[in-house]
Amino acid sequence: xxxxxxxDNVGFDYVSQRGRVAALQDAxxxxxxxxxxxxxxxxxxGKSTVLKLIAxxxxxxxxxxxxxxxxxxxxxxxxxxxxxxxxxxxxxxxxDNVLLPFELxxxxxxxxxxxxxxxxxxxxxxxxxxxxxxxxxxLSGGMQQRVSLCRAxxxxxxxxxxxxxxxxxxxFTRETLWLATQDLWTAxxxxxVLVTHDIREAVFLSNTVFVMSxxxxxxxxxxxxxxxxxxxxxxxYTERFGEIFRSIRRHVGGEEVVDL
Amino acid sequence: MxxxxxxxxxxxxxxxxxxxxxxxxxxxxxxxxxxxxxxxPALLLPDLRxxxxxxxxxxxxxxxxxxVTLQRTAVGLAxxxxxxxxxxxxxxxxxxxxxxxxxxLTAFYCIPKQALVPIFVVWVGFGTPPAIIxxxxxxxxxxxxxxxxxxxxxxxxxxxxxxxFGGSKKxxxxxxxxxxxxxxxxxxxxxxxxxALIGVVVSEMIASREGVGYMVxxxxxxxxxxxxxxxxxxxxxxxxxxxxxxxVADRRLAWWAYRGNR
Numbered sequence: 434x435x436x437x438x439x440x441d442n443v444g445f446d447y448v449s450q451r452g453r454v455a456a457l458q459d460a461x462x463x464x465x466x467x468x469x470x471x472x473x474x475x476x477x478x479g480k481s482t483v484l485k486l487i488a489x490x491x492x493x494x495x496x497x498x499x500x501x502x503x504x505x506x507x508x509x510x511x512x513x514x515x516x517x518x519x520x521x522x523x524x525x526x527x528x529d530n531v532l533l534p535f536e537l538x539x540x541x542x543x544x545x546x547x548x549x550x551x552x553x554x555x556x557x558x559x560x561x562x563x564x565x566x567x568x569x570x571x572l573s574g575g576m577q578q579r580v581s582l583c584r585a586x587x588x589x590x591x592x593x594x595x596x597x598x599x600x601x602x603x604x605f606t607r608e609t610l611w612l613a614t615q616d617l618w619t620a621x622x623x624x625x626v627l628v629t630h631d632i633r634e635a636v637f638l639s640n641t642v643f644v645m646s647x648x649x650x651x652x653x654x655x656x657x658x659x660x661x662x663x664x665x666x667x668x669x670y671t672e673r674f675g676e677i678f679r680s681i682r683r684h685v686g687g688e689e690v691v692d693l
Numbered sequence: 694m695x696x697x698x699x700x701x702x703x704x705x706x707x708x709x710x711x712x713x714x715x716x717x718x719x720x721x722x723x724x725x726x727x728x729x730x731x732x733x734p735a736l737l738l739p740d741l742r743x744x745x746x747x748x749x750x751x752x753x754x755x756x757x758x759x760x761v762t763l764q765r766t767a768v769g770l771a772x773x774x775x776x777x778x779x780x781x782x783x784x785x786x787x788x789x790x791x792x793x794x795x796x797x798l799t800a801f802y803c804i805p806k807q808a809l810v811p812i813f814v815v816w817v818g819f820g821t822p823p824a825i826i827x828x829x830x831x832x833x834x835x836x837x838x839x840x841x842x843x844x845x846x847x848x849x850x851x852x853x854x855x856x857x858f859g860g861s862k863k864x865x866x867x868x869x870x871x872x873x874x875x876x877x878x879x880x881x882x883x884x885x886x887x888x889a890l891i892g893v894v895v896s897e898m899i900a901s902r903e904g905v906g907y908m909v910x911x912x913x914x915x916x917x918x919x920x921x922x923x924x925x926x927x928x929x930x931x932x933x934x935x936x937x938x939x940x941v942a943d944r945r946l947a948w949w950a951y952r953g954n955r
Contacts, residue, residue: 488857510859520851524872536868537860588858 437466437501437624438487438592444495444649445482456482458649459496464641466591469618469625471635473685474645480628482650484594487626488512500592510538512592513585513623517600519577521569527580528552528565534588542588555583558620559613575606579613586617593618595627599634608666611637615663632681633669644684654684736918743919744926751923755908759927762893762905765821766935769828770889777833777885778878781840785874786866791841802834806892810899824896824904831892832885839881843874879943886935894928905931 445457456479464470472480485491486498489508498505513534521530531552535542542548556565559579561572569577578598585593595614599607615638618625629635635642636658644654658677660668668674696704721741727733728740735743748755780798784791806827813823847869855865897906905928912921 485853488853490853490856508856508859512857514854514857516850516854518848518850520848520854522869522872524875533855533868534858537855537858537864539859594857 434466434501436463436499437468438462438464438626439499440483440486440496441499442496443486443493443498445479445486445491446494455649457486457493458651460645460651461496462643462652462655464624464626466624467622468641469627469639470641470643471627471629471639472643472645473629473632473635473681474650475647475685476630478645478647479650480645481596483645484514484596484626484628487592488514488594509592511590512594513588513590514594514596515578515581515585515598517597519569519574519581521577521580521584523569526566526568527556527561527572530569530580531555531583531587533584538588552583552587555587555617556580558616559583573606575602575610578602578610582610582614582617586621586623589621589623591623593623593625595625595629597629598627600630607631607634612666614638619663632678632685633674636674636677636681637664637666637669642681644681654681656681736916739919739922744922747919747923748926751920755923755927758904758908758924759931761821761903762890762897762928763931765824765893765897765904766828766886766890766931769825769893770832770886772825773829773832773885773889774836774882776829777836777881778840780833781837781874781878782844782871784837785841785844785870798834798837802830806831806895807899810896813896814900820901820903823900824893827892827896828889829892832889835881835884835888836878839877840874843877844870847873875946876943879939879946882943883936883939886939887932890928890932890935 440460440462443457443460444455445460446453446455460479460483462470462483472483474480482491486493487500487505487509489498489505489512492506500509521527522533525533528549532548535548543551553562553565556562559582561576561579561583564572564576564580569580572580578601582595582598585595598614599610602610611634614625618638625639627635627638632642640658642656642658643652644656645651646653656677660674699707724738724741727738728735780794784795809830810823810827813826817823817826844866847865851869852865855869860868893904894906894909897904898910899906901907905924909921909924909928912918912924
């Protein structure tokens with residue numbers, strides 16, 4: 434489905450005591466089902482707002498947000514989210530943290546054993562096989578973020594929304610997690626929307642990179658990335674990668690950075 | 694010195710115990726200086742040995758009164774905790790309830806308890822009942838404030854995350870709000886326990902014929918200063934015991950707050 438997620442001339446204002454601030458204005462984008470896209474842009478341009486609109490946590494002030502053909506009117510139940518802060522519950526083990534969505538989603542989802550196996554399977558996939566019984570504070574930041582990714586996928590969501598998930602990690606851990614994310618996405622049939630300020634990350638992980646303007650945000654540019662999958666880190670150091678990177682970089686920040 | 698021959702653990706223990714022992718020693722030395730050297734009148738400051746010998750000789754009677762006070766404190770604290778937790782959860786969950794009762798409760802809490810004891814006596818009689826009520830009204834407030842804070846302080850991103858997983862307000866409250874508030878709750882118990890003790894002693898000074906507060910009043914009125922000081926020391930020991938008890942409970946039961954990145 435080519436227009437699985439659609440932002441149709443969306444505007445969004447934040448209302449505070451100081452008045453209205455337009456975070457998004459005439460923002461439009463179309464994301465196909467099963468695709469992997471990234472949104473890059475300078476700080477404060479409204480990237481996180483786009484994710485929250487897709488998830489149904491916010492309602493647009495103007496325009497429409499559609500998922501699967503229908504308008505989004507409230508929090509969707511087929512999304513998984515992860516933020517920059519892993520936000521694990523410290524009184525629960527890693528495995529219980531991963532299983533949290535099942536406790537919140539309505540309906541029954543299977544026996545405890547099945548669910549535990551599912552969580553364990555995800556943990557193994559990200560290299561945390563023996564950490565199910567540990568507590569979050571026993572894990573490093575990168576490991577906690579991997580748990581957060583598992584939690585976002587445990588309920589097999591159709592949409593995975595990642596809001597600068599690797600922003601607080603060092604460069605080496607970030608690269609490891611790019612590969613983990615790629616593995617997780619490839620193994621499932623979900624649509625990935627990644628918000629990041631790291632263009633390399635965006636190009637590595639996605640098939641389309643959208644560039645947002647500074648506030649009020651609109652999509653000003655998009656670039657297709659057709660490196661074959663599964664992508665290896667070595668791809669980041671090829672000429673072609675550099676060209677795509679520069680092509681995108683020129684359009685970030687609202688002015689053309691010409692001499693790249 | 695032999696310092697180098699000690700293990701790290703031994704040095705740590707000494708490092709922990711030495712400062713408070715030194716502080717107590719300084720108090721003792723100061724006291725002795727005041728009574729023996731500066732010759733402060735015994736009516737104002739009794740000799741340390743007189744206080745100690747009075748404590749020992751009257752130990753039966755002191756224990757009896759201390760037990761009365763402790764029992765009243767325990768009951769008042771238990772009820773106060775229940776009241777505090779219930780109000781804290783209600784106030785933390787609903788903004789309307791918060792707006793309705795929080796300012797009133799704060800105003801009520803500021804009233805000097807001594808002024809309220811006579812009212813309680815008129816309502817429920819003399820002795821133990823007003824002591825317990827005073828303990829309840831002194832003890833509930835810190836618990837309520839801490840529980841309300843803990844329950845309603847949730848990272849907005851976490852709230853978003855839980856909502857995106859389909860969580861309702863009630864689920865978020867039960868699964869995240871309440872566990873989050875536990876460390877805050879346990880740390881409020883220390884303050885609340887001490888407050889309950891103070892409430893009981895205040896009530897006993899006004900309207901009781903037994904208990905530490907009553908004896909403090911009687912000893913003071915009869916100018917039996919060593920006995921007065923003995924009871925003051927007793928009430929201090931009760932306070933320390935309560936404080937220590939809840940400190941240990943806090944560490945044990947809300948362990949994750951001490952190991953995490955909070």
